[in-house]
Amino acid sequence: MAEYSALSLLKNALSGNRDWKPAWRKPDPKPSYDVIVIGGGGHGLATAYYLAAEHGITNVAVLEKGWLGSGNIGRNTTIVRSNYLLPESLRFYEFSMKLWENLSHELNYNVMFSQRGVLNLAHSPGQADAFIRRGNAMRHSGVDAEWLTPQQIARKVPGLDTSKSARFPVVGGLLQPRAGTARHDAIAWGYARAADRRGVDLIENCEVTGFLRTGDQITGVSTTRGEIRAKKVALAVAGSTSRVLQRAGIERFPIESHVLQAFVSEAIKPFVDCVVTFGAGHLYMSQSDKGGLVFGGSLDFYNSYAQRGNLPTVEDVMSEICAMFPSVARLRLLRSWGGVMDMSMDGSPIITRGPLPGLYLNCGWCYGGFKATPASGYSFAWTIAKDEPHAINAPFTLSRFERGAAIDETGHGPIPKLH
Amino acid sequence: MSPRRSTSGGLIDRTRTVRFTFDGENLSGHAGDTLASALLANGVSLMGRSFKYHRPRGVFSAGVDEPNALVTLLRGGVREPNIPATQIEIYDGLRAESQNRFPSLAWDLGAVNQLGGRLIGAGFYYKTFMGPVIGPLKGTRFWMMCEHFIRRAAGLGRADYEADPSRYERVNAFCDVLVVGGGIAGLMAAEAAAKAGKRVILAEQEPVTGGFARWSGETNEGKQAHEWASNLTARLASLDNVRLLTRTAVWGYYDGNTLAALERVHDHVARTPKGHPRQRHWTIRATDVVLATGALERPIVFPGNDRPGVMLAGAARRYAAEFGILPGNRTIFFTNNDSAYEAAATIKRAGGHVAAIVDVRARISSAASELATAAGVSPLTGHAIVGTKCGKTLSRVFVQAYDAASGTLSGDARPLECDSLAVSGGWQPVLHLASQAGAKPVWDEEKQAFLPPEPTQRWAGAGAFLGTFGTVDALGSGRDAGLKCAGKRPSRGKLPEIAPEPLDLTPAPVLEIRGKGKAFVDFQHDVIADDVRLAHREGFVSVEHLKRYTTLGMATDQGKTSNVPGLAIMAAARGITIPEAGTTRFRPPYSPVAIGAMAAERYGDLKPERYTPIHDWHVDHGAEMTPAGLWHRPLVYAAAGETVEQAYIREAAAVRRSVGIVDVSTLGKIAVKGPDAATFLDRVYTNTFSTLKVGKARYGLMLREDGIAFDDGTTWRLGETDFLMTTTTANAGAVMQHLEYCLDILWPELKVHLTSVTDQWAGAAIAGPKARAVLERCVTGTRVDNETLPFMGIVHGEIEGAPVMICRLSFSGELAYEVYCAAGYGTLIWEALMEAGEPFDITPYGMEALGALRIEKGHVTGAEIDGRTTARDLYLDWMLSKKKPFIGSGLMDRPALIDKNRLRLVGVISLDGQKLGGGAHLVERGTPDEPGESIGHVTAFCYSPALQKYIGLALVRGGKARHGTRAYLSDPLRKRFGQVEIVSHHLFDPDGERMHG
Amino acid sequence: MVERASPLGSDFRPGSYGDFVEGTGVTILEALKGSIVEASAWPGEEKTLAENLSAICRLKLSASPGSGAANREGTCAFNIGPGRFIVSGQGEALAGVIIAAIDESVGTVTDLSHGRAVFAVEGPKVEWVLAKLFALDFSLSAFPVHTGRATAHHDLFVQIQRRGEKRFELYVFRSFARAFAKTLRRASEDVGYAIR
């Protein structure tokens, strides 16, 4: 299959773009595979890619209920960062960041990773201390972080209300310069194409309806396209984790599904050049290359599998973005959408073997799954291939709750909606 | 007067001239004109440039579906980009600018993109810009360089950084029936429901109700349709139980029949009156909803279909009938259905010249033939338009014989002269709200349109929304929908008589004519039919992949014109039917909504300010205020020329030396009353309260269910069954909610009542060796000596005749008292205490000094109780009762929670005489440049006036085991590195002698 | 008796404000209450509490949700939750009287005389103005005279009693009184308002 490049674009343009080939095949499922990955979202596709690319395991099927990338990979606000507090998170997300930095080349697919910086605004001395603690934790882990004064922030982000008369005046900001945004769909498509080229079968419109087992051992799945056997079955279905696990007989699990809304304004000329987050509430915002302001806030705060939210959250988010950027009040909201989040009990993911023999689990991404995609796929593939965790996902077990070893970035405890 | 305005006709007020500017040029129109109609009247056909190729574009529609004619409005000193000219009512002094062009609309450098053509088709950017693998542009650098330029070429209008000076507001409305759409069907529905006594709201997005009746040219009951509609509207407006909202777009259909609407209150006049909103955000909770949202016309996709001068046939008809504007001197119609014939007849009647009607169908109805005759042409059936030619404006089109059944062209293409082309690809009901409400539209093969599904919420459809395109149907279905919402059966009553008979608008299933040249599907985003086929070729065949890969339907018009044609082209490429290809789910908003409007009254007023009863005194006495949640609290009372640091050191020193006073009114206060109050407190606190004597207070600690520390504070036993609990300021709401949860859900058998009394009490803490002396000078009705008021004792007395409650407790480590009084006496008591303290030079102190004093004593606050620490981590394990269970006792002993190596509380002392810093880390070894591994962090620091050193509290791995050892403070963010000593967190007066003295 | 301070600052001054060209849409004033208490019944004692309060305050109060009553002396009471009532009156002694009179076996009473600020809003446009701030149906049929509602405006808890066809009393936490006054005044500007 052709490499993508400026040259191939030119060649194809000359032939009327008639020679482009499908980005991935549309194979029928085989009766059995070495590994089945359930979930054709970003994490599942990345897992399949790294199984093939890093471990030479190519007899792999990715089973997707709908179309590839139909879950949260295409419903997020596209932020990539590793500005975490706790050492476990820092190690994981910084590993991911390093993968991101070379991802377009690795996949021969421009994922448009734009390292334009993520700036967290602090609005009180206490919040500044907490952010500085986090920034220093980053620096001690070899991650880039800077502290900006309100004056520096005002220069960097015009239009931001940095006045002293603001309801919650900006007292400083934590900047991670290497953080930024990427084109969300491109991640799914890039991994899909790259996995497909290494022989992975990507099977769309194939819903898993049950698990095949011998005793406790999982030996395959039954699907809307027939039974498929596999030595190992891996789950990467954040948003639907509980639903799929219920089909394996696991009725209770430390996950709640919540709906998170996201928003985009009409396209305007370049307005803001980095990702900005509002500390006197909960809001994150950037501008897409097309020109729309892309932003989001808190969950709707109730369990939901509907990719649809309600009005109070919409209004809260709008009031916060206007407080941050008073000129944005005049711009118009173009579209909103909802994604279903796997909210875990400490706000951190679970990437592990189990909970049944033959089963592998990747879930609990809360809001943070997009940026994690490369490291998640990498470490999950490692865990599947070697039957032991990679160093970066070793702390993200299911048993951590039993031990009291929660990885709780926000300190909100076992109240999923607050993470 | 103007080249395109007919001499008579239309509903504009020709007696009133309105002056406005477009790109700086002075123009005029009439009252009742939109910017689009006024520009057309002035002969302006070029109104915008497309997103990607920067192609010149004219106005394409006459309503909310406009993809091309987007302008920036300049109003009140601010810019408002991307507003469709079809939606702007002109007023005197209106200023509009074209956008996405440089240097001018007519001559745009960005149009060079058109040369890129096939090179920059759908998805091209995924395939390139990856840059070199090595060298200075490796990684993401090359892309970011390209991105810089791509971003500048993309985007539409330019936004300001100036704050929007507008005011917005919300209105909550309740009604029995909300009717969305004020066309014939909506009006009939509203009338039927209103007559049945229902409370009705009718919302119409246009300035005037009537919808299609405004330009149909029909007669209703012998009256002009628009007159009939305005008469009915007037009747409705006179009813008490009807609220009519024009210029109001219902944009969101949420759960529980909650709908959101935007009223453009003053956008149509030059100035918003003072105190009034520019726009109003309506939240409407309706028992039932009538969706009478009408239908939108679809284009036909063919090469060159985007030229200025090409517009929808229905739009041409509307411009002629409503605004008295002719689309051109020679107009050609191109259609797959009968509605274009009505449009052609309308143009002819308005004085225009219809050059041809090109119809893809081989045969047409007799009604259509008659209309063609009326329009003065004989239709060119079995033909299609395969190309256009355009100079400044459209100059000719090319037609070719076409077989609709096979979709094949034959014979030669021949040119037809024209300066305008009106296109109709059939009509698509506006189903957005029904889809938002949770239902999936259903394809109707016969009607070649998506039709409304079975409702998932309480709504009923009416009019063209149902896919029935005729006034008779609109009248009947509107009335029935209104009756249905009123709980009544459909009526058999006579409906108004309509003339002429409506046409059958079923189109031929032709939405694309394939030929040479770019054929546009999504005009604004420049998605062409070949892009859809390219997406198909590359496997992006699901409708969502198509949308995402090509950006089809993602522009400001949200695919209102492009949705169905795009689907049709994909379905054809895949060789499947349209419903098999799928439909996308519509999401709010239906049409773009100002972000400020949804922020409504919170724009400019994000959160309420919360003040203590003594606030004004603080401000009057020079306090620098700082936010603490919603509260404002004094940070320091800086004297002239004093820095914050100098001020807090002076304040804290005064407390240790003599006496200070601080406002503690913000502490959460909860009245806990009832026979089971003590039992309840024993369960929620880790320590025991049932043993507390009346008239005494005790410090308490709460855990979460997972065993992590949650909140702390003192609770006072005022009576056998009457407690006053205090919480931290930050957690007051969360603690209240937690306690209510416990009582309602966990232990409903307990007889306990909770009432928030935070605001009932003002509180002042008096601290320092002279604190008692101050009280002795002003308190009456009780003694305050050590015997009467021992540590943790409570007395009741009076100050200045106002009752006070005094508890002897200490956060500062000094002899200290908290004096509580009713809030309305707060300032009075405060001033009395200040006066009583005068001989001792009593010093008011703020948050900073409060912090310094507690750091010296090692008392914890939110910086240490951060949601990750346990009681043991904070060396508060002495508070964990072993005699009784409590919330958190079940899980607090899990292995990782009792690990020796956890971060635990210590004190730190700066050894280099430099400041510490909240959020600085601690390392065992390292250098400023190689900071090494963190062993913990500083949670709070201050300069200790008592110890004459910079000190701090820290959470450090191992905690106590490190006492007496040295470490380095590492704060790379603030470029600070220096040696510290780790000590006990009881930094000052560890035995508490001062407090008990 | 010592004079108590109003929580409203010097900004809250009598006068006419906003767009009052077409008359005064609403009048806003601080309703001075000598006493405000919250009385809560134990489960099963709701009726008894309502009867006791009625007797003490000379009111006709029932225990049904949202019910309320008022008398000529300006004493009024309304239900804000299951078995929970707000009772207020002009005299500062009333709170103490109620607290003393309600037996522990019936329920508890908490003095909030200083803890709440009460705004009276009245006038022809009162429903319009309040509809901007609360998701409540203020029409007379849905919200009859004397009845009460507990509701919220974003971060503010507000308890509302309808005191007349065009008159409402709004109870807010004292610390938010200024913020709420600002919000209320802003919402009233388009119809014109007076502060008395």
Add this chain to the structure above:
Amino acid sequence: MLIDCPHCGPRDLAEFSYQGDATRTRPDLASTDTKAWLDYVYHRPNPAGRHREFWQHAGGCRAHLVVERDTLTHEIFTVSFARKTSGGDAA
């Protein structure tokens, strides 16, 4: 979304505070069964469909409610007081 509070009648979502799954049972106060505590604190059925959950009418009567709601459609089937014994004489 509107929740029909048994005390206040239908009120907007914004007045309510979600309090999570209502099918969990808290172990006895004095229980030392760690597994039971873990199950109570961490594990949820999280169904796609009918869900029994607690809401507090925080911006209203403050009562906790048990709501049965479909997590796929947000349709609400039943609302009742979490505390059975309260509600005044009309409840």
